[in-house]
Amino acid sequence: EISACLVGSEMCIRDSRIIMAGRGFDDADDQAPLYLHTTEEMLEEFSYLGSDKAEEIVITNTNMIADMIETIAPVRPDKCPPVIPDSDKTLTEICYNRAHEIYGPDLPQIVEARLEKELNSIIKNGFAVMYIIAQKLVWKSVEDGYLVGSRGSVGSSFVATMAGITEVNPLSPHYYCSKCHYVDFDSDEVKAYAGKAGIDMPDKLCPVCGEKLHKDGFDIPFETFLGFKGDKEPDIDLNFSGEYQANAHRYTFELFGQTHVFRAGTIGAVAEKTAFGYVKKYLDERGRIVSKAEENRLAIGCTGVKRTTGQHPGGLVVVPDDKDMEDFCPVQHPADADDSDTITTHFEYHSMEANILKLDMLGHDDPTMVRMMQDLTGVDPHEIPLDDPDTMSIFISSKVLGYENDPILGPTGAVAIPEFNTRFTRQMLIDTQPKDFNTLVRLSGFSHGTDVWMGNARELILSGTASVLETVGCRDDIMLYLISKGLDPKMSFKIMEKVRKGKVKKGGFDEGWEEAMMEHDVPDWYIESLAKIGYLFPKAHAVAYVMMAFRIAWFKVHRPLAFYAAFFSIRAKAFDATFMCQGMDVCKAKMREIESKEKPSPVEEDILVTLEVVYEFYLRGFTFEHMDLLSLIHI
DSSP states (O other), X not given: OOOOOOOOOOSBSXXXXXXXXXXXXXXXXXXXXXXXXOHHHHHHHTGGGOHHHHHIIIIIHHHHHHHHSOOOOSSOSSOOOOOOTTHHHHHHHHHHHHHHHHHOSSOOHHHHHHHHHHHHHHHHTTOHHHHHHHHHHHHHHHHTTOOOEEETXXXXXXXXXXXXXXSOOOSOSEEEOTTTOOEESSSHHXXXXXXXXXXXXXXXXXXXXXXXXXXXXXXXOTHHHHOTTSOSOOOOEEEEEXXXXXXXXXXXHHHHOGGGEEEEEEEEEOOHHHHHHHHHHHHHHTTOOOOHHHHHHHHHHHTTOEEEEEEEEEEEEEOOTTOOGGGTOOEEOGGGOTTOOOOEESSOGGGGTTTSEEEEEEEEHHHHHHHHHHHHHOOOGGGSOTTOHHHHHTTTOOGGGTOOSBTTTBSOOOTTOTTSOSHHHHHHHHHHOOOSHHHHHHHHHHHHSBSSIIIIIHHHHHTTSSOTTTSOOSHHHXXXXXXXXXXXXXXXXXXXXXXXXXXXXXXXXXXXXXXXXXXXXXXXXXXXXXXXXXXXXXXXXXXXXHHHHHHHHHHHHHSHHHHHHHIIIIIOSOOOHHHHSSOHHHHHHHHHHXXXXXXXXXXXXXXXXXXXHHHHHHHTTOOOOOOOHHHHHHO
16 A cells, blocks of 8 residues: 655745746746645645545655655765865964064963964864965965955954964054064053053063064954854955955965865845835736735745855855865856856855855955055055054044045045045044044944944943943953953853844843843943844954055055055046046035935945045145046057
């Protein structure tokens, strides 16, 4: 006797008529019902068999067969990183060589302890190869003349700093002498900068040899990168110059071979806003009127449905030498375009990130701008002082640029400076009046976070309840502050993790957390602020971005023509010589025209951003020459 069971011919989970209509199919309502039916729908479909028989073949027999099938996973469960021989030893040697180069033959206890702690975790958990890969990619880019910016929390790792993967030094603020290797981590003057930026400390001469001391350290805990136990999978994200990114990708193929490196695949889904548009269009075309609740229900059903496949803009997946990509997932052309030379993973890369290595190698404008300004001026960006007072001043006043309190640009000189260019962030500068690098880092955290500035830190600062430095700007601030108040380090870490992901905002603090904070005199306003946060930026990421932004700002102050040439060549999204090259009055008139529109187009909004920079260019006394093709030919 063979048991019969009824199954549908499902091709999608939900009824797809609305989505098909939204994508232009005229026969959307005439399709066969090939969506996943509910149990009730299946029983109704086969009710002619009688209720007992229908239940047997729809419910009983299907469950019986399902119980016979073993559980399988579409992705293999084991971790398979690529292999680079002696990567543990190589990483250790690179780090110690660089540490001795900076801090001398006898490493300070704080330096050696941090290196040992990190290297033990990295090597024990098999992460050394990831560091070595990142080191090779960054060193190659720097060798070819392009800076690399770090993203995410990689700057929390001192090993990453010593390996040359990131410029961010996560140790506590300190002085060191490159000549005699004098160091100062422990003086009262230095300890006053705990949790802040070493670059903000006053300049000092070495008490031993008289050389000017270097200032470094941003006080970032390693735990924010690899977790409290040091066993969290590292995610090393890098910002390469946009014009160098393809070279970095090619170098990755050289390192591991064409057949072992693939583009990380992505799945494009229907967004919430698009789903509402589909629902509105579907109902309007059919003359149907439904309640708002029904509209929402239909839109929710459409949201998240697969729309197409694509590729991550900078993600590469690396397969070990002894494995094939098909051991993990199929491969495909993005969006099934057979004429494409690109091959991507079929599975969305997040589903495999615990099994094989994904490299995030994104293209970014900032390193490209810095390289162009270096070529135009001969100034080495590594030599730019990150505490230059004239550069620092433009985040409060534009006086050093030759104008003040302009009615269009406002009081600051931050126009066209990454991280601080938008009107939103320029207002943050006005509200906070930053006078040091550490405050700029906090403002970067405020602007990249969710529910961190508006309705939270801003109100606390403007009301005088807390200073900029007391409010929460980055996720690391929470852990360091709570530990400084005497809370258990593990609890401090857990509170930080839950707050930075928005879980406290959604579900509240874990039992006992609020009481523990109150017992250790954590202010009520601080606890309330934590409960409002939806997402928090990592401090290491903010530091890396602000370091790059400050270098670009230095060129704006000290080498302005190189700065504007680089901006208009690289960062300007919209460029119209008709308005740009005819003087300040034409520029201002076009700006007013765009601003008077109720809803400017995206292109007009981009032109407005460019025109602000053009306006400042004229304001500083510079002019454009009209292009003369004949003179270019003679050259």
